[in-house]
Every structure is written in C-alpha cells, then in structure tokens.
Amino acid sequence: MESLEGLRVLVxxxxxxxxxxxxxxxxxxxxxxxxxxxxxxNLLRSHLNCFDLVITDITMTGINDFxxxxxxxxxxxxxxxxxxxxxxxxETMIKSIQKGAYFYLTKxxxxxxxxxxxxxxxxKNREKSIGRRDNISQNSMTPSLIDQSSRKGxxxxxxxxxxxxxxxxxxxxxxxPVVVWDSYLHDKFIEAIQIIGPHRAVPKNxxxxxxxxxxxxxxxxxxxxxxxxxxKKRMEKNFHGTLGDxxxxxxxxxxxxxxxxxxxxxxxxxxxxxxxxxxxxYYESWAKxxxxxxxxxxxSLPVVPPNIRIELxxxxxxxxxxxxxxxxxxxGNNQSDIEMEDD
DNA sequence: TATCTTATCT
DNA sequence: TAGATAAGAT
Numbered sequence: 001m002e003s004l005e006g007l008r009v010l011v012x013x014x015x016x017x018x019x020x021x022x023x024x025x026x027x028x029x030x031x032x033x034x035x036x037x038x039x040x041x042n043l044l045r046s047h048l049n050c051f052d053l054v055i056t057d058i059t060m061t062g063i064n065d066f067x068x069x070x071x072x073x074x075x076x077x078x079x080x081x082x083x084x085x086x087x088x089x090x091e092t093m094i095k096s097i098q099k100g101a102y103f104y105l106t107k108x109x110x111x112x113x114x115x116x117x118x119x120x121x122x123x124k125n126r127e128k129s130i131g132r133r134d135n136i137s138q139n140s141m142t143p144s145l146i147d148q149s150s151r152k153g154x155x156x157x158x159x160x161x162x163x164x165x166x167x168x169x170x171x172x173x174x175x176x177p178v179v180v181w182d183s184y185l186h187d188k189f190i191e192a193i194q195i196i197g198p199h200r201a202v203p204k205n206x207x208x209x210x211x212x213x214x215x216x217x218x219x220x221x222x223x224x225x226x227x228x229x230x231x232k233k234r235m236e237k238n239f240h241g242t243l244g245d246x247x248x249x250x251x252x253x254x255x256x257x258x259x260x261x262x263x264x265x266x267x268x269x270x271x272x273x274x275x276x277x278x279x280x281x282y283y284e285s286w287a288k289x290x291x292x293x294x295x296x297x298x299x300s301l302p303v304v305p306p307n308i309r310i311e312l313x314x315x316x317x318x319x320x321x322x323x324x325x326x327x328x329x330x331x332g333n334n335q336s337d338i339e340m341e342d343d
Numbered sequence: 344t345a346t347c348t349t350a351t352c353t
Numbered sequence: 354t355a356g357a358t359a360a361g362a363t
Contacts, residue, residue, distance in 0.1 A: 178355085178356065178357080179356070179357090180355085180356085181355080181356080202346080202347065202348095203346075203347070203348095204345090204346065204347085217346080217347095218356095218357070218358075219356080219357085221346090221347070221348080221357095222355085222356055222357060222358085223355090223356080224347095224348095225348075225349075225350095225356095226354095226355070226356080228348095
C-alpha cells in the first residue's frame with residue numbers, strides 16, 4: 001500500500017471550506033467528514049476500530065485547543081491523530097506532538113504530504129504486531145520524538161530499600177518527548193550558567209534564562225546533573241594526572257588534553273584537591289580552560305561535556321533534533337560530529 | 344509547598 | 354550512555 005487508497009480517515013474541522021478541500025484530496029479513502037467535535041467522538045465510539053487515522057484541526061469553535069486530541073487518545077490510544085492548523089509556529093507543532101499527535105500539517109493542506117499518511121497505518125500495524133511502540137518513533141514521521149509511554153508502565157522502583165513498590169500516578173497515555181541535548185541546547189545551557197553565574201546555577205534559573213519552549217525544569221536538572229558529574233570527574237582526573245606524570249592530563253582521549261598544551265592546562269590544576277569540592281569551583285576552572293582553549297584555537301568549537309554529540313551540519317530546532325543515522329556513541333566518524341569520551 | 348539533588352531506571 | 358523519573362533533602 002503506497003497511497004491513501006483503502007485508508008479509513010476521519011477528518012474533523014469546523015471550517016467547511018477547509019473540510020471540502022480535504023475531502024477532495026482524500027476522496028479515495030473511506031473518508032468521513034465530521035464538523036462537530038462531539039460528533040467525531042461519538043462516531044469513533046460507535047465505530048471503534050473502523051478508522052485508521054484521524055485528521056483534526058486544532059482550533060474549533062466550542063472546544064478547547066487539543067481537547068479533541070486528548071479525548072481521542074483517552075478513548076483509543078492506538079489511533080494515530082494528525083493535527084492540522086494554519087498556525088505554523090514551531091511551538092504549536094511541538095505542543096501537538098507532546099500532546100500525543102503523530103504529525104502536524106499546516107494549512108493549506110498539500111497533496112504530497114497527505115499521500116504519505118498511509119505510513120501511519122503501517123506503523124500502527126507494526127506496533128500491534130511487535131507489541132511495543134518505543135522504537136516506532138525512530139522510523140516514523142516524528143523520528144526525533146521518542147515515545148515514553150512504555151517507560152511509564154514501570155511500577156516498581158528500587159528506592160534505597162525504603163519503599164520497594166510504588167504505583168506510577170501519572171496517566172500512562174501522556175506522551176512526552178525525549179529532549180536531546182544537541183549543541184544548540186547545550187550552548188544555551190552554558191550561556192545561561194554564564195549569565196546567572198555558577199553559584200546561582202540551579203534548574204529553575206537555568207531554565208528561565210534558556211527560555212526554550214517545551215523544555216522542563218526536570219530536563220535541565222537531569223542535564224545539570226550530568227554536567228556536574230562531568231566537571232567533577234574531569235577535575236579529579238586532571239588533578240591525579242598532574243600528580244602522576246606531571247604533564248597535566250594523562251588521558252590522551254580527553255578533550256583538553258588533545259587541544260591544550262599540557263603546560264597551559266596545568267596552570268589551572270594547581271588548586272589543592274581539598275578545595276576542589278563545589279560545582280562553582282569545577283565550573284570556574286573549566287570555563288577558564290575553555291577560554292584559553294578558544295584563545296589557543298582560532299576556530300572556536302562549541303564547548304560540550306563528554307558524550308554530547310554535536311551535529312554542526314544539521315538544522316537546529318532546539319530540542320529533539322534527529323540523531324537517527326548518526327549511530328550510537330562511539331561511532332562518531334562523521335566529520336561534522338564531535339564526540340568526546342570520558343573514560 | 345516548591346525546588347534541588349541524588350540515585351536509579353530504561 | 355543519555356535522559357527521565359522517583360524520592361529524600363532542603
């Protein structure tokens with residue numbers, strides 16, 4: 001099946017003209033138009049499993065934005081829902097995907113895009129046969145948004161032996177995207193820390209300064225944790241390296257050791273280990289080192305912690321950039337990729 | 344109660 | 354390994 005033929009599509013739009021255009025485009029399907037959102041829901045209830053796909057406008061009279069999407073997903077989480085709107089803002093698109101939509105179409109609809117919708121049916125069928133969805137997004141039309149619903153299914157967590165079993169309270173139908181910390185996001189993260197100062201670098205402040213739609217405090221907290229760990233490990237390693245061979249950096253795979261002359265790097269490794277105990281200290285040392293690195297290398301490369309892949313050639317969306325096809329960590333052979341190993 | 348931090352999970 | 358999340362700490 002490589003066309004819309006045979007695909008059972010329900011289109012919901014309160015704009016009659018828009019609906020007629022969609023109808024014309026989708027005439028090869030068992031297409032049912034439906035103006036009223038409640039009518040659409042009733043239709044879906046009475047014809048459970050009769051539709052392969054729902055295309056719905058975001059904004060409709062008498063109903064809140066995304067309300068129909070949420071209701072549909074509550075009733076039938078398997079049904080792919082495609083949102084459409086004249087709104088072409090990236091924030092709205094991200095919000096739609098976050099709410100659980102499979103795809104976002106901007107109006108006026110284009111036949112070329114509609115003709116690719118048969119893929120949703122294939123994806124859905126594959127999900128059913130495999131029994132999981134977590135890999136699907138990597139191959140579907142929303143490749144960078146990794147479905148977290150399967151993760152929500154976990155209800156047992158090891159908790160330091162205190163409360164072994166805990167029910168997950170959150171609605172498992174809510175789909176959250178995975179935030180990929182690409183060079184754009186990480187640069188904004190560093191920029192935020194520079195502006196507010198490392199002593200005030202807490203998730204809330206960083207998030208506020210970053211001002212990235214869709215990014216949450218939890219996302220920032222998670223990244224901050226990794227970043228702190230990286231700085232700590234780096235500082236400790238550098239200190240021990242200085243003690244060991246008196247050349248600053250013992251590990252040749254380290255970013256700084258590759259790019260910074262040992263005597264230059266060692267200038268910042270004179271702090272006794274007893275004083276090297278805070279994020280602020282680690283950060284200042286790291287930032288100083290980066291300054292020297294940038295001064296030493298005319299081409300200022302983005303500054304990143306280890307294992308954060310930089311896709312210099314790809315368009316930056318800010319979050320959820322598609323890393324498909326770049327391989328797993330350790331495979332970064334592409335010239336446009338910079339990847340660092342720490343241990 | 345809100346937020347941060349840490350440990351643990353996927 | 355990266356990012357999400359649970360839960361204790363502040």
